Amino acid sequence: MLGSSNRNRIAERREATRREILDAAWRQAREVGVAGITLRDIARTVGMQPPSLYSHFDSKLAIYDAMYADSWLAYEEHVSRELDPLPTHPRDAIRLIARVFFDFSVADPARYQLMNHRTIPGFEPTAESYAPAVRVLERGVETFGALGVTDRADFDIWVSLLGGLIDQQLANDPGGDRFSRLLERATDMWADAGGIPHRTARRASTKRRARP
Structure with missing residues (x-):
C-alpha cells in the first residue's frame, strides 16, 4: 500500500x-x-x-450569522496580536486597548455595524457565532479588573464612551480623524473619574516661599 x-x-x-x-x-x-x-x-x-x-x-440570516462570527473571531485574533503584552501601567494599558478597538472598528464600517448595531431585522446570532463576542467581553472585564477597574458599571461606561466616539467618527468624519484625536483625552477623563492613577504622581511643590 x-x-x-x-x-x-x-x-x-x-x-x-x-x-x-x-x-x-x-x-x-x-x-x-x-x-x-x-x-x-x-x-x-x-x-x-x-x-x-x-x-x-439555510437562509440569508445564516449568512449574516457566519459573517458575525467572522467579525468577532477576526477581532479576537487581532487583540491577541496587538495587546500581548499590555503595558504595565493601567492608564497606558487602557489607552492601548481603546486605540486598538477604535482603529479596528473604523477600518471597516460594515464589519463594525454588524458586530455592534442591530440593523438587520430578525437577526440574532446563534450561540456558536456569539461565543467569540462573549469571550472578548469576558477577557475585557478580566483585564480591566486586573488594572484596578473592579466595578462593572465603570467598565460599561467605558464601553459606551468608546462606542460613541466610534459612531461619531463613522457618521460625521468618515476617513478623517476628528474623533480619533479625542480618544486619549476621553479615556483620561474616564480614568480620572474612576480614580485610576496617572503615570507620574502629582507632587506637591517643594519650593519655599521667599522671605520678605
Whole structure:
C-alpha cells in the first residue's frame, strides 16, 4: 500500500465554497451596506444560481450569522496580536486597548455595524457565532479588573464612551480623524473619574516661599 490520506476533499471543497460565498457577501456589504446585500447578487458574484446558495447556508440570516462570527473571531485574533503584552501601567494599558478597538472598528464600517448595531431585522446570532463576542467581553472585564477597574458599571461606561466616539467618527468624519484625536483625552477623563492613577504622581511643590 502506497499510503493513504486523511483529507476529506469533499469537505474541503464545501468549506472553500462557503468561504467564497462569505467573501462575496462582505464585498457587497462594504459596497451597499450590511442590510443591502441580496442572495441574488451574492450568487451572481460566485457564479451560481441563487437556489444553490441554500446548499451551503439555510437562509440569508445564516449568512449574516457566519459573517458575525467572522467579525468577532477576526477581532479576537487581532487583540491577541496587538495587546500581548499590555503595558504595565493601567492608564497606558487602557489607552492601548481603546486605540486598538477604535482603529479596528473604523477600518471597516460594515464589519463594525454588524458586530455592534442591530440593523438587520430578525437577526440574532446563534450561540456558536456569539461565543467569540462573549469571550472578548469576558477577557475585557478580566483585564480591566486586573488594572484596578473592579466595578462593572465603570467598565460599561467605558464601553459606551468608546462606542460613541466610534459612531461619531463613522457618521460625521468618515476617513478623517476628528474623533480619533479625542480618544486619549476621553479615556483620561474616564480614568480620572474612576480614580485610576496617572503615570507620574502629582507632587506637591517643594519650593519655599521667599522671605520678605
